[in-house]
Amino acid sequence: MVKRYESVMENLIDIRGVRHAYKTASGPLPVLDGLDISVPEGGFTAVVGPSGCGKSTLTKLIAGLLFPDDGDVFLQGKKVTSPRATVGMAFQNPVMLEWRTVLKNVMLPLEIVPTQLSRTEQEDRARYLLALVGLEGFEDKRPSELSGGMRQRASLCRALVHQPDVLILDEPFGALDAFTREDLWQIMHQVKEKEPFTGVLITHDLRESIYLADQVVVLSGRPARTQFVLDVKTDNRDIEMLYTPQTADMLSTLRKQIEIAQGRSPAAGDAT
């Protein structure tokens, strides 16, 4: 069953009936076909689905880098018509400007977004964020001196430095080893506690989606529509929560939905 939020105002992000197709040489390639996602302020929504189902297109729609052919994307009740400085992004590939120090990399968005912060305040904010993710002492290092996990943490700081309303994470932990990944999951919770944000997380990892998000949206295979929405009802954000029976139930529900999305299971359609 697909949930629909009627009021635009109560949610920070509202994606309603979005359709989108890419123009290719062999005609339009539809990637999104009836997408509905609502994220309340302070919420953290994970989006999962078969690969190539248009998840990254979704991040571009929220960031205002792409516009839907049909349907609407609302941020704070306002239709997205251009890129907004109110969005922070982190990707699977934590690109850093190699010629800058880690600190200067984190401060990059402040050079583009209008800010009232003085130069010192900007630097203090960047240092504070780096300390928050455990990168204290690495401020003056070059990105090439950081490990993959450290780069991803720095890229998270960069996404947050200008206090965006929405944090978009496009498979940020996908390329990391299992231990580093769990480390970063816990860091995400610490960060969210100190620096509240509204988050959209694109991921392939069902455990990750349950551990981090309070709402998991399953997309169908391409062209994607919202197939299933799971509310993660737990206050337990200890990593141990991954091993509770409750989590196991949620995981199995999600797994079944993914199988339906991949077309590997007889279409149980809207079964919740």
Next chain:
Amino acid sequence: MTLRQIVVPTAAMIVFLILWEALVWVMGWPNYKMASPSDLVPAYDRYWALFLIYGWQTLWRTVVGLLLAVVVGTAIGMVMGFSRTMRDALYPLLVGFNAIPKATVVPIVALMFVGAHDFNTILIAFMISFFPIAVSVSIGLSTLEPEYRDILKSLGASQTTIFWKIALPKTLPEFFGALKVSVTLAFIGTNLMEIVSPHGRGLGHLFDSGKTNSDYPLMFAVLIALGFLGIVLYYVVVALEKIFAGWAERSTD
């Protein structure tokens, strides 16, 4: 710069000169077949004033041609790097142009701009050396990770901001790599003009007059002088690279 970085190349050069001298001595070649390093000393001693004058003429015209190649090459590279259509349009033209031996272009240029010797020489130096720069800049720009663009664009950055903050600095290592190739190419261009279409200027002219007067040691001395200038200019580029793109060097410790 450590002592090692000076001692090792210097020693290598001395070994090279000794081997050269030994080769000529063992084979018993006369100096019109192959001059030996010991033949060069009198040549430099006799003509050092000419070496300074002509060497300077060759050097400044090469440098100006190179600067022109940097400006035009970067501009073409930017156009091709940012626009797929322009890349498709310009690539075959550039490759074709680059494939034409510049020795054949020299007489044409000399006829086109009769008497404008400095201009002609600079033009050839430019034409032979801009290609690597244009290609490397265009590749550097077109291989920019899309993530960079998305991050900056989502913040509302303009295309110009993206160019200055990311694209340009990111291309610098490729640019300097190409510039090192272009330095030596520009020297070839300058000397091509000076030798193929002699107009009494530059080391090429000195080489030519050595040929006319059967002064073989002088010809070899010119070659070595050209090599020396090439090394100097090359290391100027290396120094600039260290300053502007030093970050691209992996630390070895």
